[in-house]
Amino acid sequence: MAAPVVATSGVLCRALRAGFCRPHGARLLRQAARCLSPGTPAPRAPTGPPAPLPEGLRLLRGFLTPQEEQALLLEVEGALKRVRYEGGHWDQAIHGFREIEKSQWTEQNAKILQRVRDVAFPPGVPQLSLVHVLDLKADGYIKPHIDSVKFCGSTIAGLSLLSSSVMRLVSEQNKDDWADLLLERRSLYILGGRARYEFTHEILKDEDSVYNGERVPRERRISVICRNLPDKGTPYALGTPPENIDPASRL
Structure with missing residues (x-):
């Protein structure tokens, strides 16, 4: 049985009332859904082995x-052609992008997206109804961050369209613990567990x-991203989020 996909209007209203995200009209939803918590940037060229x-x-x-x-x-x-590219996201985590x-x-x-959900999310886990589509220019990039645990759940699943790219993961606790x-192109990545919360x-x-x-070589890249709603119990199987996570991301 497919996991429930729920509307997000309640999340939006709570986010707006509590002031967790800056309201920018139609862009409020993606800020509420993502509210990126930038981490300490990793070195551009790590000296230690991955x-x-x-x-x-x-x-x-x-x-x-x-x-x-x-x-x-x-x-x-x-839908994307009606949206202009932006130089920087309000939280400075993304540069050279547009999104819907x-x-x-x-x-x-x-049916394709249901396949993503079936592979990525445990049965019965409520999921965000809106799918995030992020269009990154060839010279665009995404800075180190951990998606908010307030508005994003235990799993993030993304399809990569148009171009291959390199994702770097760096431990919040030990900057020498990193991996690329x-x-x-056409792959699906799934972030959960320690990769989701600690890197x-x-x-x-x-x-x-x-x-x-x-x-x-990086060309224009479009990612199609599905997320589940935050779990009010344990955010992931290993327990509660570790203390080294930016407290702002748990507001």
């Missing part, structure tokens, strides 16, 4: 067929986009 990938991080290469990628692109491009949220999809693409992950994640700039010594 560590094993943290627990809770999964990558499914080739999750989409080329035909499925094109179907998703065809649908999101129509979508709740209504064609039958074909709805090659997000291949910042970022998308490297084109000039820094190197994986295992090999250059990974």
Whole structure:
């Protein structure tokens, strides 16, 4: 049985009343849903060797067929073309981007997103109804951050369209504990567990986009992201969020 997908208007109202996010009209939702908590930036070129990938991080290469990628692109491009690129997000975590949220999809693409939900989220976990679509320019990038535990749940699942990229994860507790992950075009990444709560994640700039010594050219990249609602109990299987998480992200 598919997990419930719930509306987010209650989250919006609570966020607005409590002042957790800055209201910018239609952009309030994505700020409430994400409210990025920037972490301490990792070194541009780490000197130590990378560590094993943290627990809770999964990558499914080739999750989409080329035909499925094109179907998703065809649908999101129509909405994206009405939105202007921005130099910087209000919290300075994203540069060179535009974004939308979508709740209504064609039958074909709805089936693709249901596959994402079935793979990424445990059965019965309530999920955010709106899917976040983030369009990053070729020279855009995402700085180190941990998604807010106030408005985002235990799992973040993202499809990579148009371009491969390098995601860097750095431990909040030990900056020498870092790892890079090659997000291949048409892959699905899933952040949960320690990777979700204890590591910042970022998308490297084109000039820094190197994986295992090999250059990974960054083109325009679109990510299609699903999230679940915050769990009022334990945020992830290992227990409550560790104390090293930025307290602001738990407001």
